[in-house]
Amino acid sequence: MKALVYTAPKTVELMEMDQPEIQSATQVKVKIYGSGICGTDLNVIKGKIFANAGTVIGHEGVGTVVDVGERVRSVRVGDRVIIDPTQACGVCHFCRMSQFCYCENFEEHQVGMTIHGTFAEYYVGEEKYMYRIPDTMSWETAMLIEPLGCVLNTFLKANIKPSDSVLVLGSGAIGSLCQLVSKRLGRLTVGTEPDDYRRSFASEIADHVFHPAEMTAQSVLAVNDDRKFDIVVDAVGNQLHMALDYIGKGGRIIPMGYNEQYEVSIRPTDFINNGVSIIGQVAVHQIVGMALQFAQSMPELERMITSRVALEHYEQAFNETMGYHMRTGEPRPMSSVKTILVC
Known part of the structure; x- marks a missing residue:
C-alpha cells in the first residue's frame, strides 16, 4: 500500500509498505478514504x-x-x-481516572507520531476507537469530527454562554x-488573520475579522461595545500576550495553538483581581461521539474543507497550508484553510 512516512527530521516520503493486518480479536481493518x-x-x-x-x-x-476481529461487535464490514x-x-x-490524554504511557500510543497513522491506504486499530x-454525513464532514471535538471541548470547558463575546x-x-462553533454558541465572534486568503475565508464565518497589523485596541473594542472579551482563544500558539490584552473581567483564555518555543510573562495579581482563568484542558476531549452528534446539525461544517488532494500529491497539499515550500523553505501564499489527502 501507499503510505506517507516520517523518515527523518523535517522529511516525509511516500513509500510502499505491506498492508497492516488484524492481530487481535478486537481489532478492525479500515480502507482509508482520506x-x-x-x-x-x-x-x-x-x-x-x-x-x-x-x-x-x-x-x-x-x-x-x-x-x-472475531470479538468486534459495534462495527462490521x-x-x-x-x-x-x-x-x-x-x-x-490517569487512564483509570478516565483522563486518557494524561496517560503516563501516552507517547507509546500517539497515532501518526509513535504508532502508524492514517496517511495511508489502510489502517488497523482497536474497535473502541x-x-x-x-449515512447522511459526507466523508468531508466526517474528517472534521476529530478537530471539531477538540474545539467543542474547548468551549464546553470555557463554559460558554449565549451572552459571551469571543x-x-x-x-x-x-x-x-x-469561529464556527462560537457563532453557534456565543453572542459575538471576532477573528484575526494576517493571510489574505484565510482572512477572506474567516470573514464569511465571524462577525468581524482583523489583520493583526491593523488591529488596535480602539477598533477591536468598538465592535464589542467598548468592552473586552469574555473568551479569547489563541489558535496560533504565540498570541497569548494579545489574549492578555483583550480579556475582560471574569474572562477565560484558551491556548489552543502549539508552539513549545513561545513564552509569555504574566502577573498573577491581574488574574486574581480580574477573575481571569486560563483553560489548558484542550487536548482532553474524548468526545468524538458528542462531536459526531453536534456535526449533524451543522451543514455549514463541510465548507471548511477548502482543498482535496490525492495522497501522491502530498507536497502540494502541505505547501498550500504551510505558507512556504516544505522542501526549499521558499515563502508561498496560502491557498487553503483545511486540506484533506484522499487515498
Missing part, C-alpha cells in the same frame, strides 16, 4: 513535534471497514468509520472551526 491535514502534522514536518522514524503520519482518518486518535494504555493512574459515520486569534483550520 485524512485531514492537522497543524500537528505540519509541526511534525517542521520538526517542532517528535515522531518516530518509519512511522506513517496523519491522524484525522476516515474510511470503510474491510475486516474485523462495509461500515464507514471515524478513527479516534486519542488513544492510551488504559491501565495507568472506531465510530460509525451516519475573540479568536488566528484563522487557520482550528481558528476557523473555533
Whole structure:
C-alpha cells in the first residue's frame, strides 16, 4: 500500500509498505478514504513535534471497514468509520481516572507520531476507537469530527454562554472551526488573520475579522461595545500576550495553538483581581461521539474543507497550508484553510 512516512527530521516520503493486518480479536481493518491535514502534522514536518522514524503520519482518518476481529461487535464490514486518535494504555493512574490524554504511557500510543497513522491506504486499530459515520454525513464532514471535538471541548470547558463575546486569534483550520462553533454558541465572534486568503475565508464565518497589523485596541473594542472579551482563544500558539490584552473581567483564555518555543510573562495579581482563568484542558476531549452528534446539525461544517488532494500529491497539499515550500523553505501564499489527502 501507499503510505506517507516520517523518515527523518523535517522529511516525509511516500513509500510502499505491506498492508497492516488484524492481530487481535478486537481489532478492525479500515480502507482509508482520506485524512485531514492537522497543524500537528505540519509541526511534525517542521520538526517542532517528535515522531518516530518509519512511522506513517496523519491522524484525522476516515474510511470503510474491510475486516474485523472475531470479538468486534459495534462495527462490521462495509461500515464507514471515524478513527479516534486519542488513544492510551488504559491501565495507568490517569487512564483509570478516565483522563486518557494524561496517560503516563501516552507517547507509546500517539497515532501518526509513535504508532502508524492514517496517511495511508489502510489502517488497523482497536474497535473502541472506531465510530460509525451516519449515512447522511459526507466523508468531508466526517474528517472534521476529530478537530471539531477538540474545539467543542474547548468551549464546553470555557463554559460558554449565549451572552459571551469571543475573540479568536488566528484563522487557520482550528481558528476557523473555533469561529464556527462560537457563532453557534456565543453572542459575538471576532477573528484575526494576517493571510489574505484565510482572512477572506474567516470573514464569511465571524462577525468581524482583523489583520493583526491593523488591529488596535480602539477598533477591536468598538465592535464589542467598548468592552473586552469574555473568551479569547489563541489558535496560533504565540498570541497569548494579545489574549492578555483583550480579556475582560471574569474572562477565560484558551491556548489552543502549539508552539513549545513561545513564552509569555504574566502577573498573577491581574488574574486574581480580574477573575481571569486560563483553560489548558484542550487536548482532553474524548468526545468524538458528542462531536459526531453536534456535526449533524451543522451543514455549514463541510465548507471548511477548502482543498482535496490525492495522497501522491502530498507536497502540494502541505505547501498550500504551510505558507512556504516544505522542501526549499521558499515563502508561498496560502491557498487553503483545511486540506484533506484522499487515498
